[in-house]
Amino acid sequence: MIPYRVSQIRRLGPARLTAGLDQHRRLDLDAHRAIHGELGTESVDTLISMAEDVDLRGRGGAAFPFARKLRAVAARAGDSETVVLVNGAEGEPASVKDKMLLTRAPHLVLEGALLAAGALNARQVVVAVPSGDVAEASMTAAVAERGAEDSVRVAAIPERFISGEGGALVKAVNGQAGIPPGRKARSSDSGVDGLPTLLSNTETFAQLAVLGELGAEVYGSVGTVQEPGTTLLTVGGSAVFPAVVEVTPGVPLASVLDLCEAAVGDGVLVGGYHGAWLSAAEAYGAIVSRRGISQAGGSLGAGIVVPLGGETCPLGETLRVANYLAAQSSGQCGPCRLGLPDLARAVAELSGGSSHGIELVRRAASAVRGRGACFHPDGSSRFVMSALEAFADDVEEHRIHGTCGRPVLEMLPLPASESPEAKLVVDWTRCQAHGLCAHVAPELVKLDQHGFPVVEEGGVPPWLRAEARRAVEMCPALALRFPPTPA
The missing domain is CATH 1.20.1440.230 (NADH-ubiquinone oxidoreductase 51kDa subunit, iron-sulphur binding domain)
Structure with missing residues (x-):
């Protein structure tokens, strides 16, 4: 048994991506096939046609048409080998939907990736996941359950906010530094090992598996005409019941917030940390779909919904x-x-x-x-x-x-290692008001009317930590303290 914290699941519509998760902590291969069956193979032309029929889009944020990616890789491949790359490196701190799929429904993700690999006659499926994460253990176990070690590779990479960017992901899988390449590079031209690569995110391949299971007509029987099917949202923030919610596009955002008992307060962040804030009025009037959220002034992105509540600044x-x-x-x-x-x-x-x-x-x-x-x-x-x-x-x-009078309750999640929690501390038994600290680190320390230091609230951001240490080292009275850098 793989130990991990179970993501809570809620639904507004049929259970497709989350089918069976009410009864199972994790769907092993037998449980997966009992619920979803076993997919056959499809030609690349058939798979492209199915994806076009339901306008299947990438669920990683860019919403790029999946059929166009599939066609581009097929056209570029010719007689060469291809690779299918699953982007499970969810570097967005406010999202857990992909981690939920990788840990709780790993075979649904693999079914979609293998369906695409079969259509492209791909050499290998690569599943990129954060190094040391529970998703790595779950996917490694899923590959072993299938006896697919020769055709599927789980690639563990360091996780950062930018690690999920396509070019950065390809570089990391290829053993290079996982940072964006600095110039536009299409994975369909040159991706893993320099081969044409079909790259899409975790939920997209799970959606492809559901499409293969149900067929285009049944798949498109829910949702809207423009955006059929279901989609996953990560709802956090002020929600009493934070959860991954499977919804049909077209439902009001207010219904999702009510389902998780979330207080909107000042507003709702939609789309994550590259998304946008909606005011309370905009959020209550918004419809959950790419088009609906865009009309409200935001972007659905990777399906992140963070209501702020009214108690924090x-x-x-x-x-x-x-x-x-x-x-x-x-x-x-x-x-x-x-x-x-x-x-x-x-x-x-x-x-x-x-x-x-x-x-x-x-x-x-x-x-x-x-x-x-x-x-x-x-x-x-x-x-x-x-x-x-x-x-x-x-x-x-x-x-x-100078303030709204409310504390900062840290409603928006950040990785513990990146949160600017370290603070400069003044030892008032030593301080003699030399004022040197304010000259060395003016963005961190101000002087009051008597010349004594006033340390800025909110901690020391990473790019100012060197200045904070210099201020500590140069204090004549040894009155400043700053935590050491963790090893």
């Missing part, structure tokens, strides 16, 4: 994530390496009540938008700018009073 929550996104830079271009820290600093200025805060944020966002070597700067700036609109009242409170 919205601007403080936004600052935590802005700091995290800045630290996730691959360091390949100025807009990412320098621009995202500038954007986070501007949000900090706004949160602290700077009269020029809004203009600083807009200027910093404009400096990175459309100029990065990958999509990370664009997505990060969208996230921050949407907060200015959705939380206009809170922004005004901070501008006038």
Whole structure:
């Protein structure tokens, strides 16, 4: 038995991707086949036609038509070998839907990948998962249950926010640093081992398995005409019952929030940390579908829904994530390496009540938008700018009073290793108000009217930790302390 924490499942519509998970902690091969049966093989033309009939789209965020990917790989392959690559490297901290599939329904993912591999006559299926994660153990066990070690490889890679980007994933699987390549590279042309590669995310291959099981007509009997079938949402934040929810497109977002007993409060983040905030009014009027969320002003993305509730500081929550996104830079271009820290600093200025805060944020966002070597700067700036609109009242409170009076309850999840929890601490029994710390680290320490240090709240972001240590080392009275870097 594989030990792992079971993701809670809820539904608004039929159970397809989540079928059987009410009765089983994890679907082993026998349980999977008892529920879903065993798929046959399909020609590549038939599989393309089926995907086109239901307009199957990628569920990793970009919503790229799956049939076009399949056709591109088939056309590029010719007489050469191909590879099918499952992107299970869910680097988005607010999403657990792919991890749920990999841990609880691994054979559904494998069925979809093997169906595509059979149609393409692929050399191998590669399932990329976070290194050391429970998903790695589950998928390795699933491959062994099938006796498919010769045709399926589980590739464990280091997990970062950018690790799920297609080019970064291919590089990691090929044994290189898992960072975006800096130039547009199509995996259908050259992917794993330089071969034409069909790359899509975990849920997409699970959807393909369900399509193969039901056929296009039955698959499209639920949902909307434009977006048939079901989709998975990760609902967290203020939800009393956080869960992975399988829904049919077309249901109101309010119904999903009610199902999980989530208080909207100031707004809802939709689409994750490269997504956008919706105000409470926009969220209550939104429909769950790519089109519906877009009309509300957001992006469904990878199906992330984080209601904020009304007890936490919205601007403080936004600052935590802005700091995290800045630290996730691959360091390949100025807009990412320098621009995202500038954007986070501007949000900090706004949160602290700077009269020029809004203009600083807009200027910093404009400096990175459309100029990065990958999509990370664009997505990060969208996230921050949407907060200015959705939380206009809170922004005004901070501008006038320097705070909204609410604590930051950390409703938005961050990896423990990336959360800026380390703080500068002043030993008041030693401090003699030399003021040197404020000169060494002006973004972290201010001086009060008597010349004593006032340490900024919210912890020390990763890119300022070197300055924090210098301030500690140079304090004449040895009055500053900062936690050491973990080994």
